[in-house]
Amino acid sequence: MLLISFVVYTIIATPDKASDLIAQWFSAISSACKWVGNQIGNLAN
Numbered sequence: 513m514l515l516i517s518f519v520v521y522t523i524i525a526t527p528d529k530a531s532d533l534i535a536q537w538f539s540a541i542s543s544a545c546k547w548v549g550n551q552i553g554n555l556a557n
Contacts, residue, residue, distance in 0.1 A: 523530040 519530075522533070
């Protein structure tokens with residue numbers, strides 16, 4: 513609940529900063545998924 517409140521406050525108070533933060537989160541998640549995929553591919557070989 514606290515995390516959701518923080519996210520909503522950040523989006524309302526500073527939308528530019530919030531959009532940058534969201535872009536960084538998606539980039540980090542994407543990189544992690546690519547790494548996991550590569551590791552699974554290496555195990556399959």
